[in-house]
Amino acid sequence: MAINQYIQIFTAILVIVNPIGAIPLFVSLTSDQSPAKRKQTVRTTAITVAVVLTVTAFVGEMILHFFGISMESFRIAAGLLLLLMSLSMLHAKQSGSKHIPEEAEEAATQESVAVVPLAIPLLTGPAAMSTVIIYVNKTPGLFHTGFVVASGIVVAAIVWVALRLATPIATALGKTGMNIVTRIMGLLLAAIAIGFITDGLSKLFPGLTGGLTP
Numbered sequence: 001m002a003i004n005q006y007i008q009i010f011t012a013i014l015v016i017v018n019p020i021g022a023i024p025l026f027v028s029l030t031s032d033q034s035p036a037k038r039k040q041t042v043r044t045t046a047i048t049v050a051v052v053l054t055v056t057a058f059v060g061e062m063i064l065h066f067f068g069i070s071m072e073s074f075r076i077a078a079g080l081l082l083l084l085m086s087l088s089m090l091h092a093k094q095s096g097s098k099h100i101p102e103e104a105e106e107a108a109t110q111e112s113v114a115v116v117p118l119a120i121p122l123l124t125g126p127a128a129m130s131t132v133i134i135y136v137n138k139t140p141g142l143f144h145t146g147f148v149v150a151s152g153i154v155v156a157a158i159v160w161v162a163l164r165l166a167t168p169i170a171t172a173l174g175k176t177g178m179n180i181v182t183r184i185m186g187l188l189l190a191a192i193a194i195g196f197i198t199d200g201l202s203k204l205f206p207g208l209t210g211g212l213t214p
Helices: 003-016 017-028 035-067 071-090 101-108 113-125 128-139 143-164 166-204
Strands: none
Touching: 003 128, 003 166, 017 035, 017 113, 017 166, 035 071, 035 113, 035 128, 035 143, 071 128, 071 166, 101 166, 128 143, 143 166
């Protein structure tokens, strides 16, 4: 694969995890926590993100095979999911596939919010997991899988930084700045989603791209 394709993989994972988009909910859920407790929440969240993405990279495709789901069909389904997410982000809204208001209300009553709902499903929900599975399958090989895993770990580190600096980031960007960032992420995500859909369709229906053999 070319270097620009590896850059695309990292960018896709970063955009879908969207650490900046998680800041408002993080600030809300940890407002009553002590500084020490908040640091622990950030650390646990980042570690969970890294673990989820790494495990998904190694076992995700096996789960698809177990249920008899073809990668082509999965690409289209994942693309549609990402497209719905991107449309929500373009309207500066949090996608329902990440969390719904009822889940946020329930989380507010929990003692620990690091794993659920922050790491799962807010940061590493079905969309992030699907993306990792698709990119691992795209070019089989240890180096390629290692790069996807490394990208997930780097994104987890960015999550740690973003949440550690959540209050100053939220103050500096303000509501308008956060919405602008979310919309930009949504536009990038829409492009990634269309790529997944067209790639899956071209493999399921090769005639669409002129690749139909006699």
